[in-house]
Amino acid sequence: HDLTPSGSRSGFNVLSFHNTLCGLYMHTNASRLRDIVLQCYRNVQYFCDKMMALVGSDCIIHPEHSLAVCFPRPSAELMIRYQLMPVSMPKYNDTEEDGMQYASVCILVNVDRKRIDAFLAEYARGRDQTSANKKADLA
Numbered sequence: 001h002d003l004t005p006s007g008s009r010s011g012f013n014v015l016s017f018h019n020t021l022c023g024l025y026m027h028t029n030a031s032r033l034r035d036i037v038l039q040c041y042r043n044v045q046y047f048c049d050k051m052m053a054l055v056g057s058d059c060i061i062h063p064e065h066s067l068a069v070c071f072p073r074p075s076a077e078l079m080i081r082y083q084l085m086p087v088s089m090p091k092y093n094d095t096e097e098d099g100m101q102y103a104s105v106c107i108l109v110n111v112d113r114k115r116i117d118a119f120l121a122e123y124a125r126g127r128d129q130t131s132a133n134k135k136a137d138l139a
Helices: 012-023 031-055 076-081 113-138
Strands: 068-072 085-088 101-106
Touching: 031 068, 031 113, 076 113
Parallel strands: none
Antiparallel strands: 068 101, 085 101
16 A cells, blocks of 8 residues: 655656756756855845844744745735745743744745845835834823
8 A cells, every 4th residue: 555645756856857957957067056056045144134134133033054034924915925924933931922923935046135125125114014003002
């Protein structure tokens, strides 16, 4: 009785990956692939640096050698527009009633600094509006 997922032994994924590499002219020289990967890592670091300036370094989760970053969750509108994945973290100390709500983004080759800057500008505006609303509620 075979319990493996369908297609996991068919070799189709390998052929599809090879076809993609050939289509990008990376099958004979890995330098282009290396450049793409390095650009992704530079963009992740750029995103982390800018996000840390907005929310502080203690609110950012970025595992070493990862293209994914977790940060405090923005509005539902931004979550949908930028296709962010919601992530719930456990509470870190006894003063938090619930765990902090995070969003996760994966900075891949299609995400350039222009797109990062546009997202961060919208994210900052949303945080400013949320802060203003909280101050108004306290007054």
